[in-house]
Structure formats: C-alpha cells, structure tokens
Amino acid sequence: MSGPYKGALFLASSYDADDDMFPLAYGLFGSENYEDWLEDVIGERDVIIISDKHQGIIRSVSEVFGSENHAHCYRHIKENFSSFLTTLNTKGRKGKENALQMLDSITYARLDCDYEVAMDTSRTFNHDLAKWVEESNPQHWAISKFKKMRWDKMTSNLVESFNSWLRHERHHNICVFFIKHMDKLGxxxxEHKNGLVKWNGCIGPKTKEKIALNIGKCENYITYLHLGSSMKVSNGKTFLEVDLMERTCTCKAWQMSGIPCDHACAAIRRMGFDVSDYVDDWYKYNLQEKIYSRSMHTLVTHDMPMIDEDGTVRDALGHTYPFLNPPTTKRPPGRPRKRRIESQFM
Structure with a gap:
C-alpha cells in the first residue's frame, strides 16, 4: 500500500481461456514474509505458481504445492543476471547484449540438446556466466528443465499488470481500497464475459492470432504420411515427428503450450482437419463461459460507519467515536520513491 495505511498486498492471479487477467484471491498483510505468504497461498491443487524468488514465497509454495510446481519469473532472473554482468568484464555494451541473448537461448531452448548447446556457447564466452546459470536453479525457469506444464508462461508480469491496474486505489485505507477494488473488479x-460475443468459433481471439502465426510459418513445410497417427514434417532444415492422436511434436512446443505448433499445424492441415480442434480445452469457449458463469457478491455498506466533516466517526445507530488516525509508521531508509520502477525486461 502506498498511502498512510501501510501493508503488503498479496495477490494470486491467473489467466482465463483467452489469456486475459483473472484475479483469484488477494489479501492485505503487515509485511511480505514467510508466515503471511503461507497463510495466503490458496488451495491444494496441482497448479503451477510463477513468482519472483522472494524467500517467503519460495518456502510457502514449496510447503503447500511442492517445489517442483514453482516456476521462477524469468524477468526477475534476467534482471539478476544483468546485475551480475556489471561485475564482470563482458567487453562493453555489446558484450552484455550478447550475454543476455545467450541467456535467452538457454532459457527458451525446449530440447535438452539445444539447452546444452546454449550452455556450451555461454561457457566459451565466459565460464562465470555459465556457472551463474548452473547455480541459479535453472530447473525452475529454463523451459527444458522445468518438468511440469507451464503453458509457455515465463514471467509474473500478470502481477505487475494487477499492481498497475490498482495504482490509484493503493493510497486509500483498507476499507475504501476493498470497496473500490470490488467495483473495478466487477x-x-x-467486460471479459461480454467479450465472449467476439469469439468466432471455439477459441478466443488471442488464441486465433497465435494459430494464424503458426499457420503462416508452415506454408512451405513438407509433410510425409506414416502409418498410424504420426507424420513426418520438414521445415527445410530438420525433420520432426508429429503425432495427432497423442497431440505431440518432437519440438515439444505443442505439449508445452497446449496450442499446435507450426509443425503440428502443417500436419493437421495436410489431413484436412481444423487446427482449432486440436487446441487444448483450457483455451476453449466452454471453459471461458464456465469461468465467468458464477455470481460476484457485492460488499454491503449500509451499516458501515461514516466520517463527519470534523473527522468524527458515526455508526449506523448514531453513536460517535473519536477519529481513527492512520497507524504510526517509520519512514523507510533512503529517498522516497516517486514512482514504481518499471523493469527493463517487461
């Protein structure tokens, strides 16, 4: 919170079936620590949590969901890596850019062999950089090393979007904050529910754009029919195997994202099928409709105490109470921050 009423806003947010923000739960606590995060973490489902590497989050997520379900935000990883680069001699700005590109190659490599190639390139460039990667738990942020399905979600930018969305409400006291937030959330x-009318078919507009991009890539691919449900696809450089029944591709993009990759699109179209039928159900109209089918109850305030112009608090029965001042807080060290610092890797 940024006003006189201090505290830490805890948020769990997710994506709906068309990749829009869907807040799940939030709460206000005294500070960001292990005990408060453990109390706020919700449910006992097999879900993937993406967050920064705050020790309180790491401990609580590990205890509730298991460390194997915790993916670290790549934006924060990249920022830490960039800070580490400043301590090394990386041959100026160009060297730093090259090192960051190598980190991208390591992170986004879907296959273990591509990961190892990227790591070898990094070692050749600077052994300390490769050592930093190895010591930074890549199993929590590199795609090929994270064993659970993360739907190609690499960052916690969704939380940053939520923080930005509430930037004007954060200076209010807790009661006013919740009231204004509920109106905004409603x-x-x-708006998202009404957006269902824009769905032309079983998948949403954003998913359609991704499929259209993959179809555009595969226009010149060559496909070879095999017995069963598997097909060989050539992109002009390599051969890949697509299995339409298992919904897999040897590039692993399909099974990692739930959306047919460009190789899968080539195979699906070769068979005369509709690509959208092979998108995972998590992106389908029926799920989006289910997400927004429930009712949201408002916060009733007819018995809420009111504050007179002179600051006196008056309840619904007319009883008066002394004005409640904001709690006394210590000024944090350093100069006051004028505005939220945006990441250079958003």
Missing part, C-alpha cells in the same frame, strides 16, 4: 469481469 466491471473487469463483466
């Missing part, structure tokens, strides 16, 4: 959910 409008957002209604």
């Amino acid at each position: 409008s957002l959910l209604v």
Whole structure:
C-alpha cells in the first residue's frame, strides 16, 4: 500500500481461456514474509505458481504445492543476471547484449540438446556466466528443465499488470481500497464475459492470432504420411515427428503450450482437419463461459460507519467515536520513491 495505511498486498492471479487477467484471491498483510505468504497461498491443487524468488514465497509454495510446481519469473532472473554482468568484464555494451541473448537461448531452448548447446556457447564466452546459470536453479525457469506444464508462461508480469491496474486505489485505507477494488473488479469481469460475443468459433481471439502465426510459418513445410497417427514434417532444415492422436511434436512446443505448433499445424492441415480442434480445452469457449458463469457478491455498506466533516466517526445507530488516525509508521531508509520502477525486461 502506498498511502498512510501501510501493508503488503498479496495477490494470486491467473489467466482465463483467452489469456486475459483473472484475479483469484488477494489479501492485505503487515509485511511480505514467510508466515503471511503461507497463510495466503490458496488451495491444494496441482497448479503451477510463477513468482519472483522472494524467500517467503519460495518456502510457502514449496510447503503447500511442492517445489517442483514453482516456476521462477524469468524477468526477475534476467534482471539478476544483468546485475551480475556489471561485475564482470563482458567487453562493453555489446558484450552484455550478447550475454543476455545467450541467456535467452538457454532459457527458451525446449530440447535438452539445444539447452546444452546454449550452455556450451555461454561457457566459451565466459565460464562465470555459465556457472551463474548452473547455480541459479535453472530447473525452475529454463523451459527444458522445468518438468511440469507451464503453458509457455515465463514471467509474473500478470502481477505487475494487477499492481498497475490498482495504482490509484493503493493510497486509500483498507476499507475504501476493498470497496473500490470490488467495483473495478466487477466491471473487469463483466467486460471479459461480454467479450465472449467476439469469439468466432471455439477459441478466443488471442488464441486465433497465435494459430494464424503458426499457420503462416508452415506454408512451405513438407509433410510425409506414416502409418498410424504420426507424420513426418520438414521445415527445410530438420525433420520432426508429429503425432495427432497423442497431440505431440518432437519440438515439444505443442505439449508445452497446449496450442499446435507450426509443425503440428502443417500436419493437421495436410489431413484436412481444423487446427482449432486440436487446441487444448483450457483455451476453449466452454471453459471461458464456465469461468465467468458464477455470481460476484457485492460488499454491503449500509451499516458501515461514516466520517463527519470534523473527522468524527458515526455508526449506523448514531453513536460517535473519536477519529481513527492512520497507524504510526517509520519512514523507510533512503529517498522516497516517486514512482514504481518499471523493469527493463517487461
């Protein structure tokens, strides 16, 4: 919170079936620590949590969901890596850019062999950089090393979007904050629900764009029919195997994202099928409709105490109470921050 009423806003947010923000739960606590995060973490489902590497989050997520379900935000990893580069001699700005590109290659490599090639390139460039990667738990952020399905979600930018979305409400006291947030949240959910009329078919507009991009890539691919449900696809450089029944491709993009990759699109179209039928159900109209089918109850305030112009608190029965001042807080060290610092890797 940024006003006189201090505290830490805890948020769990997710994506709906068309990749829009869907807040799940939030709460206000005294500070960001292990005990408060453990209390706020919700449910006992097999879900993937993406967050920064705050020790309180790491401990609580590990205890509730298991460390194997915790993916670290790549944006924060890259920022830490960039800070580490400043301590090394990386041959100026160009050297730093090359090192960051190598980190991208390591992170986004889907196959173990591609990961090892990227790591070898990094070692050749600077052994300390490769050592930094190895010591930074890549199993929590590199795609090929993370064993659970993360739907190609690499960052916690969704949380940053939520923080930005509430930037004007954060200076209010807790009660006013919740009231204003519920009104804002209600409008957002209604907007997303009404957006269902824009769905032309079983998948949403954003998913359609991704499929259209993959179809555009595969226009010149060559496909070879095999017995069963598997097909060989050539992109002009390599051969890959696509299995339409198992919904897999040897590039692993399909099974990692739930959306047919360009190789899968080539195979699906060769068979005369509709690519959208091979998109995972998590992106389908039926799920989006289910997400926004429930009712949201408002916060009733007819018995809420009111504050007179002179600051006196008056309840619904007319009883008066001394004005409640904000709690006394210590000024944090350093100069006050004028505005939220945006990441250079958003």
